[in-house]
Amino acid sequence: MLVTIITVCYNSEKTIAQTIESVLHQTYSDIEYLIIDGKSSDNTMKIVENYRMAFGARMRVVSEPDNGIYDAMNKGIRMASGDLIGIINSDDFYEQDAVEKIVRSYRKDMCAVLYGAVRNLVDDREESVSILSHEFLDRRMIGHPACFITKSAYDRYGLYDTKYCSVADYDLMLRYRNSGGVEFVPVYEIIANFRSGGMCSSQRAYFDLLNLQRDYSMIGKRQCRVAKMKAKLSGLLHFPKR
Numbered sequence: 001m002l003v004t005i006i007t008v009c010y011n012s013e014k015t016i017a018q019t020i021e022s023v024l025h026q027t028y029s030d031i032e033y034l035i036i037d038g039k040s041s042d043n044t045m046k047i048v049e050n051y052r053m054a055f056g057a058r059m060r061v062v063s064e065p066d067n068g069i070y071d072a073m074n075k076g077i078r079m080a081s082g083d084l085i086g087i088i089n090s091d092d093f094y095e096q097d098a099v100e101k102i103v104r105s106y107r108k109d110m111c112a113v114l115y116g117a118v119r120n121l122v123d124d125r126e127e128s129v130s131i132l133s134h135e136f137l138d139r140r141m142i143g144h145p146a147c148f149i150t151k152s153a154y155d156r157y158g159l160y161d162t163k164y165c166s167v168a169d170y171d172l173m174l175r176y177r178n179s180g181g182v183e184f185v186p187v188y189e190i191i192a193n194f195r196s197g198g199m200c201s202s203q204r205a206y207f208d209l210l211n212l213q214r215d216y217s218m219i220g221k222r223q224c225r226v227a228k229m230k231a232k233l234s235g236l237l238h239f240p241k242r
Contacts, residue, residue: 001106003031003099003148004082008072010038012090013047015195020051022093028100032082036072037063044090070160070168077154084114086148091195098191102148105187111152112183113176116191118143127196134184137177138218141170146191153182166205167212174216203231 005023009016023033033055035048045063052059060079066072073087084106088094095101102114117131132142157179160168176182207228214224 001030001084001103002082003028003103004034004076004080004085004151005031005099006034006036006073006076006080006085006087007090008036008038008069008076008087009040009044009048009090011040011042011044013040013043016044016090017047018093019088019090020048022096022098023088024051024054025096026094026099027097028103031058031099032080033059034076034079035059035061036066036076037061038072039063039065068162068165070162070164074159074162077151077159080151083151084148085151085154088145088192092145093193095190095192098146099148101187101189101191105185106148106150109152110150110183110185111156111181112150112185113142113153113173114148114185114187115142116146116187116189118146119190119193120196121193122196124195129190131186131188133186134173134177137173138216141167142173143192143194144169145194146187157182164208164212166202166208170209171212174212206231 007016007019007023023031037045037048040063048061062075066075076087077085084102086099086102101116105114113134115134117129119126120128120130130143132140134142153176157176161171162168164171177184210219210224210227213219214221
């Protein structure tokens with residue numbers, strides 16, 4: 001079974017080699033690798049080109065301007081040929097047997113989200129290992145770097161909604177759960193390594209999360225307004241990554 005892995009990147013010269021290496025050395029070999037670059041201005045693409053020969057025809061690369069990380073992910077999904085699609089961003093990386101573990105839990109003709117545990121890193125040191133259950137999606141997002149989604153789920157129930165600049169992955173999972181047509185399959189193994197910080201720890205991301213919670217009636221409109229006002233009054237706070 002062909003598995004597509006997508007890496008979205010922009011000016012990722014410091015970390016992308018580790019991401020690519022983690023895909024290259026998977027114990028499962030039937031992998032198509034798509035790198036979707038947002039027209040980086042640093043050495044990202046030079047590093048990517050260094051791996052062309054190692055991957056051969058299994059790697060395809062696009063480097064052009066996009067409208068944000070989820071627009072780039074959607075571009076990769078539309079290009080994908082695999083039955084299963086994993087997305088690993090350019091500052092994260094897989095365990096060596098990640099794909100093999102996911103494929104073992106896949107059943108033919110499933111319309112599903114298969115997800116595993118995430119090792120959370122701070123300054124490249126392990127802080128925690130967690131697997132957040134889909135049964136509590138109303139409280140918190142599952143670990144997106146450890147998710148593999150069937151192409152059939154994307155085809156039937158849609159891609160990432162780019163109106164959410166930082167929580168479109170959460171919106172996707174809520175939509176899939178609410179559809180009643182997508183099965184969620186936990187895999188109790190460490191799948192991905194996730195570096196803390198970045199976009200999801202910003203105040204803008206917090207506001208985006210509040211908007212999503214309001215849209216799904218997790219909080220009321222007044223509660224959303226009050227939370228935003230408190231955040232503005234307290235200045236730029238540190239919000240932990242989802």
